[in-house]
Amino acid sequence: xxxxxxxxxxxxxxxxxxxxxxxxxxxxxxxxxxxxxxxxxxxxxxxxxxxxxxxxxxxxxxxxxxxxxxxxxxxxxxxxxxxxxxxxxxxxxxxxxxxxxxxxxxxxxxxxxxx
Amino acid sequence: xxxxxxxxxxxxxxxxxxxxxxxxxxxxxxxxxxxxxxxxxxxxxxxxxxxxxxxxxxxxxxxxxxxxxxxxxxxxxxxxxxxxxxxxxxxxxxxxxxxxxxxxxxxxxxxxxx
Numbered sequence: 001x002x003x004x005x006x007x008x009x010x011x012x013x014x015x016x017x018x019x020x021x022x023x024x025x026x027x028x029x030x031x032x033x034x035x036x037x038x039x040x041x042x043x044x045x046x047x048x049x050x051x052x053x054x055x056x057x058x059x060x061x062x063x064x065x066x067x068x069x070x071x072x073x074x075x076x077x078x079x080x081x082x083x084x085x086x087x088x089x090x091x092x093x094x095x096x097x098x099x100x101x102x103x104x105x106x107x108x109x110x111x112x113x114x115x
Numbered sequence: 116x117x118x119x120x121x122x123x124x125x126x127x128x129x130x131x132x133x134x135x136x137x138x139x140x141x142x143x144x145x146x147x148x149x150x151x152x153x154x155x156x157x158x159x160x161x162x163x164x165x166x167x168x169x170x171x172x173x174x175x176x177x178x179x180x181x182x183x184x185x186x187x188x189x190x191x192x193x194x195x196x197x198x199x200x201x202x203x204x205x206x207x208x209x210x211x212x213x214x215x216x217x218x219x220x221x222x223x224x225x226x227x228x229x
Contacts, residue, residue: 003159033216033217035217035219040221041221042206042219042220042221043206043208043217043219043222044219045216045217045218048215048216055215056214056216059216091160101215102148102210102217103162104217106160107159108158108159109159109160
């Protein structure tokens with residue numbers, strides 16, 4: 001069974017540019033989460049999808065971040081325009097519905113560097 | 116809001132010895148889960164061990180065990196017989212049943228000295 005995959009693994013962009021990160025969850029997992037780790041700090045929750053619906057987006061930093069999950073499969077996280085403080089590692093995780101929702105499987109992360 | 120604190124940014128241990136990583140958390144919930152995740156360099160984050168708050172017995176997975184002190188809100192990870200492959204960043208995490216999300220600590224970088 002394929003795990004959670006993320007693309008790209010690394011992205012280096014200039015301030016003001018746009019970047020789109022992609023996450024493919026484990027097949028059949030309705031829950032999809034985005035987290036972010038800024039250098040040296042804790043991993044922080046960004047948002048949670050249940051299928052194609054945003055269940056909780058309380059962790060999204062501001063309106064420069066837009067997440068979508070069309071069709072309830074893969075998800076994208078777009079940053080437009082990117083700022084220096086957006087640099088960090090963006091993790092995606094997925095989990096099944098029901099009592100095992102806490103059993104999150106993580107992707108390898110996308111390291112974003114904004115210059 | 117729940118918080119998780121890992122007070123040791125870095126730890127090191129000699130191969131084959133035992134090391135304990137500390138984690139404390141704060142919550143008003145009675146039902147929750149606690150986790151230790153491991154992220155090796157440039158690799159995927161994987162689950163090391165899980166503890167259900169309602170269980171008094173400490174979880175154990177081979178060389179990994181936890182010391183769960185619910186009243187003290189402490190959840191430390193003990194790694195016995197440390198191996199070179201244990202070198203990684205270790206994150207303590209709390210699953211909030213109410214908020215349905217993970218809350219992480221800052222991480223502890225563990226180095227294994229041969």
